[in-house]
Amino acid sequence: MPVEQLxxxxxxxxxxxxxxxxxxATKEAAExxxxxxxxxxxxxxxxxxxxKKTVEMERFKSLANxxxxxxxxxxxxxxxxxxxxxxxxxxxxxxARGNARYENIFxxxxxxxxxxxxxxxxxxxxxxxxxxxxxxxLPELNSNCEIITDxxxxxxxxxxxxDGRFIVFNTIESRLEKAKGVLRPxxxxxxxxxxxxx
Numbered sequence: 666m667p668v669e670q671l672x673x674x675x676x677x678x679x680x681x682x683x684x685x686x687x688x689x690a691t692k693e694a695a696e697x698x699x700x701x702x703x704x705x706x707x708x709x710x711x712x713x714x715x716x717k718k719t720v721e722m723e724r725f726k727s728l729a730n731x732x733x734x735x736x737x738x739x740x741x742x743x744x745x746x747x748x749x750x751x752x753x754x755x756x757x758x759x760x761a762r763g764n765a766r767y768e769n770i771f772x773x774x775x776x777x778x779x780x781x782x783x784x785x786x787x788x789x790x791x792x793x794x795x796x797x798x799x800x801x802x803l804p805e806l807n808s809n810c811e812i813i814t815d816x817x818x819x820x821x822x823x824x825x826x827x828d829g830r831f832i833v834f835n836t837i838e839s840r841l842e843k844a845k846g847v848l849r850p851x852x853x854x855x856x857x858x859x860x861x862x863x
Contacts, residue, residue: 676735682727687720743853761820761837762794771795771820772802778824778833779808786827792816 693716761767779787791799793814799822803810816823821836 676731678731682731683724687724743857755819755838755841767820768798768802771798771822772805774821774835775799775802776806778822778835779806779810781833782824782826782831785831787811788813788825788827790816790823790825792818792820792822795820795822 761770764770775789778789787808787810789799789803789810789812791812791814796812796814799812803812810824811827816836818836818838821838821840823832823834823836823839825832
């Protein structure tokens with residue numbers, strides 16, 4: 666059910682509850698009115714006022730509950746769409762090695778980690794499928810790095826200093842994970858027309 670229909674349905678339900686409450690209150694007020702006619706105008710006025718307050722309180726509670734329920738449903742729908750967009754992105758990125766531009770992508774990712782750890786003894790952690798490409802590109806950087814094929818990833822690489830003090834995560838998966846937080850407002854803006862986050 667689209668979000669707009671969901672909101673309309675919740676609002677219609679709230680209006681129906683309000684109508685029922687008003688009818689019940691009117692009936693109760695009529696009964697009270699009959700009872701108090703013989704007891705004087707002061708008591709009658711107080712009872713009618715109490716009945717009105719009860720109706721208003723019930724109406725307010727009903728509207729507040731309906732709005733909160735609608736808000737929670739909208740949050741769930743937005744979150745599902747957000748997760749689905751990254752799931753689709755992961756599916757597309759999982760075939761990155763088959764892309765003609767993958768060599769340049771890997772080259773740039775390799776440069777980034779080497780620059781990040783410049784001056785250190787670097788260990789490159791790569792997927793076995795990227796070993797030949799990595800060995801081909803490494804001489805361009807004039808860097809003596811140890812290559813370790815201990816990753817399974819969609820592409821990219823991680824790097825660490827030989828002593829393990831520093832680690833740079835630069836796989837496609839790690840980049841996508843970072844992007845989730847950074848791009849969240851932009852994704853929600855695209856999905857919901859500038860409404861921003863949740």
